[in-house]
Every structure is written in structure tokens, then in C-alpha cells.
Amino acid sequence: MGVTVSVGVIGTGMIGQDHIRRLTEVVPGASVVAVSDVDAARAAGVASGIGARALPSGHDVIADPAVAAVVVTSWGPTHAEYVLAAIAAGKYVFCEKPLATTAEDCLRIVEAEQAAGRRLVQVGFMRRYDAGYRAMKQVLDGGRLGHPLLVHCVHRNVTVPESYHSDMAVQDTAVHEIDAIRWLLGEEIVSAQVLRPRVTSRRFEHLQDPQFMLFETASGVRVDLEVFVNCQFGYDIQCETVCEAGTVRLPDPADVIVKAAGGQRTGVLQDWKQRFGAAFDAEFAEWIASVREGRLTGPSAWDGYAAAVITDAATEALHSGGVVSVRLKDRPGELP
Ligand SMILES: NC(=O)C1=CN([C@@H]2O[C@H](COP(=O)(O)OP(=O)(O)OC[C@H]3O[C@@H](n4cnc5c(N)ncnc54)[C@H](O)[C@@H]3O)[C@@H](O)[C@H]2O)C=CC1
Numbered sequence: 001m002g003v004t005v006s007v008g009v010i011g012t013g014m015i016g017q018d019h020i021r022r023l024t025e026v027v028p029g030a031s032v033v034a035v036s037d038v039d040a041a042r043a044a045g046v047a048s049g050i051g052a053r054a055l056p057s058g059h060d061v062i063a064d065p066a067v068a069a070v071v072v073t074s075w076g077p078t079h080a081e082y083v084l085a086a087i088a089a090g091k092y093v094f095c096e097k098p099l100a101t102t103a104e105d106c107l108r109i110v111e112a113e114q115a116a117g118r119r120l121v122q123v124g125f126m127r128r129y130d131a132g133y134r135a136m137k138q139v140l141d142g143g144r145l146g147h148p149l150l151v152h153c154v155h156r157n158v159t160v161p162e163s164y165h166s167d168m169a170v171q172d173t174a175v176h177e178i179d180a181i182r183w184l185l186g187e188e189i190v191s192a193q194v195l196r197p198r199v200t201s202r203r204f205e206h207l208q209d210p211q212f213m214l215f216e217t218a219s220g221v222r223v224d225l226e227v228f229v230n231c232q233f234g235y236d237i238q239c240e241t242v243c244e245a246g247t248v249r250l251p252d253p254a255d256v257i258v259k260a261a262g263g264q265r266t267g268v269l270q271d272w273k274q275r276f277g278a279a280f281d282a283e284f285a286e287w288i289a290s291v292r293e294g295r296l297t298g299p300s301a302w303d304g305y306a307a308a309v310i311t312d313a314a315t316e317a318l319h320s321g322g323v324v325s326v327r328l329k330d331r332p333g334e335l336p
């Protein structure tokens with residue numbers, strides 16, 4: 001692979017534009033050469049701003065000989081089609097979460113990549129690149145605290161639009177903790193349960209908000225997760241792991257403390273773009289570096305598949321009120 005990786009981006013909406021800015025202005029060794037969107041005017045506007053070509057469809061981006069690696073940031077239901085096409089073309093593909101909107105499609109991607117015989121797919125679980133999560137994992141892997149026993153998590157958003165429905169608390173929001181827990185603990189989640197607390201009156205009647213989720217891992221670690229997407233005050237992500245000989249907790253993002261007028265104040269971030277901006281930068285810097293080396297290191301197609309099966313179980317649990325088992329296929333061997 002040459003010094004600069006030529007990237008094609010499919011989907012130039014909110015996060016697509018943010019990743020294009022990142023690839024163009026922040027990450028070394030990358031250049032966005034082609035983009036596409038079903039909203040052709042949007043793609044044309046984005047392309048002209050960076051001197052790239054706007055192509056008629058995502059498949060044209062994948063087929064473009066100038067494109068060495070593909071970024072998929074279109075709507076979730078379109079991801080599987082593009083990821084499968086990129087694998088068929090033998091091109092590296094970074095896909096924003098979810099890898100696909102059904103576990104069956106995720107499995108097809110896992111199988112297609114296995115058939116291709118080398119790792120081509122990376123999924124956009126950016127928390128693995130956050131400095132705080134990485135420091136937590138280093139402590140856990142160091143083993144000084146003994147075995148993890150419990151994990152307490154919180155995922156709060158200021159508010160969500162009316163189109164957000166109750167299943168999205170799992171599929172769109174908790175999916176980040178589902179991946180982070182599997183990665184932090186290095187084991188699979190085996191069951192899910194979702195409790196329905198009293199709902200906030202500050203948002204839409206159709207929405208069960210907050211939700212209280214419970215997961216169990218293969219070794220018996222219990223995980224609780226509050227998802228509250230209309231908390232009003234800020235974007236608040238918390239995680240604490242309780243081990244045999246101590247605990248390790250995700251730090252809050254650093255901010256000054258202002259004391260004045262008889263009070264003390266620290267700001268609270270307002271959205272995921274601020275909270276995980278540095279993690280997204282690191283995610284893309286490492287993806288580009290690994291593409292140049294021809295050896296991907298980030299979240300894999302299997303991670304995308306596992307997350308989909310677990311979110312399916314949790315969605316079923318939300319509706320049934322029961323404990324739902326997670327049934328994963330046998331994990332295939334690591335690809336080079
Ligand atoms: N990692 C994270 O924290 C986040 C990940 N995401 C994920 O990123 C993806 C995109 O989300 P947003 O940018 O917020 O949505 P968005 O709606 O702002 O942008 C999506 C774009 O894809 C385009 N599009 C839809 N179907 C297409 C197709 N078949 N071919 C080409 N373009 C198509 C739309 O016209 C739109 O411009 C979603 O999968 C979402 O879950 C979004 C926000 C945060």
C-alpha cells in the first residue's frame with residue numbers, strides 16, 4: 001500500500017462528514033478521493049469542499065480503482081450490502097456501527113470475510129480507542145485487582161428526536177456498552193434482561209425511558225446499565241468494574257472546577273461528538289495505519305456479529321420482561 005491511503009466514503013450525513021473532516025484534516029496518511037450519498041446534492045457539496053469526486057452510488061465508490069479502502073457511514077439497513085460488496089472487491093472496509101441490522105446479515109459478512117481468507121472489515125466501536133477505557137482495560141488486564149465481579153454502567157444522552165423508539169435504547173445506544181464490556185472483560189455476554197422503570201414525563205409517550213439493563217458474562221460477571229436518553233443535563237458516560245481486590249472507574253473528561261458566588265461548578269459535555277472526539281481520531285489514525293501495514297487490529301466482523309446477537313437478545317428481553325439467553329455460533333479462527 002502506498003504512503004497515502006485513498007479512501008471512498010459512502011454516506012455523507014452527520015457522522016460521514018465528521019469522519020471525512022477527520023480523514024482530511026486530522027489523520028496522517030489518508031485522502032478522501034470519492035464519496036456517494038442517495039442525496040446526490042449532499043454528496044456533491046461535500047465532494048467539492050475537499051476536491052473529491054461524487055459518484056452516483058456506493059457501489060461505484062467500491063468499484064472505483066482509485067479507492068483502496070471504503071468507509072460506510074450510510075443508514076444502518078444499507079451497511080450489509082456495502083460491506084459485502086467491499087469484501088467481494090477485496091477492499092478494506094470500515095463500517096460505522098451497526099455492522100448490519102440483523103444477526104443473519106452480520107453472520108453473512110463474517111462468512112464472506114472467512115471465504116476471502118483475510119481480515120478486511122472493521123466496525124466503528126470507538127470506545128475501544130478512548131483513553132479512559134484503555135486505561136481501565138490496562139488495569140484489568142494487569143490482574144492486580146483479581147477477577148472482575150460486577151460492572152456498573154451509565155449511558156445518558158441530553159435528549160433524542162421523536163423518531164427514536166424504545167428498541168433503539170438497546171440497538172443504537174447500549175450497543176456501545178455491549179461492545180465495551182466484551183472487550184474490557186475479554187469474554188462473551190451470555191444473557192440479557194431489561195427492566196422498565198417509571199418513565200420520564202420530559203419526552204414522548206411512546207418511549208420507555210429510562211431502561212435498566214442487566215447482562216451476565218460467561219464467567220458469571222454481572223453487568224448493570226442505565227440507559228437514559230432524555231436526561232436533560234448532558235452526555236454522561238460512566239463505567240466502574242468491581243474486582244476481588246479493588247475497583248476501577250472510567251474518569252470523567254477533564255474540566256476545570258470554577259468556585260464562585262458561594263458555589264462550585266464543572267461543565268458536563270453535551271454530546272458524543274465532544275465526549276468521544278479524540279477516540280474517533282485515534283480510531284481512524286489506527287485504522288489507516290493498519291490498512292497501510294495490511295493488518296487490521298480494530299473491532300472485527302465477529303465483534304459486529306456478537307453485538308448484533310446480544311442486542312437482539314436484549315430487545316427480546318425488553319418486550320418479554322424475562323431473561324433471554326445469547327446464542328452465538330462457534331467463533332471462526334483469526335484471519336491474518
Ligand atoms: N459511533 C457512533 O457513536 C455513532 C455512529 N453512528 C452511525 O453512523 C451511521 C450514520 O449515522 P448518521 O450520520 O447520524 O446519519 P445521517 O442520517 O446523518 O447520515 C446518513 C447518510 O447516509 C445516506 N444514505 C442513506 N442510504 C444510503 C445509501 N443506500 N447509499 C448511500 N448513502 C445513503 C443518507 O442520505 C445520509 O446522508 C449509522 O449507522 C449510525 O448508527 C451515528 C452516530 C454516532
Ligand SMILES: O=C1[C@@H](O)[C@H](O)[C@@H](O)[C@H](O)[C@H]1O
Binds near residue numbers: 157172173176229272
Ligand atoms: O452512537 C450513538 C448514537 O447513535 C446514539 O443514539 C447515542 O445514544 C450514543 O450515545 C451515540 O454514541
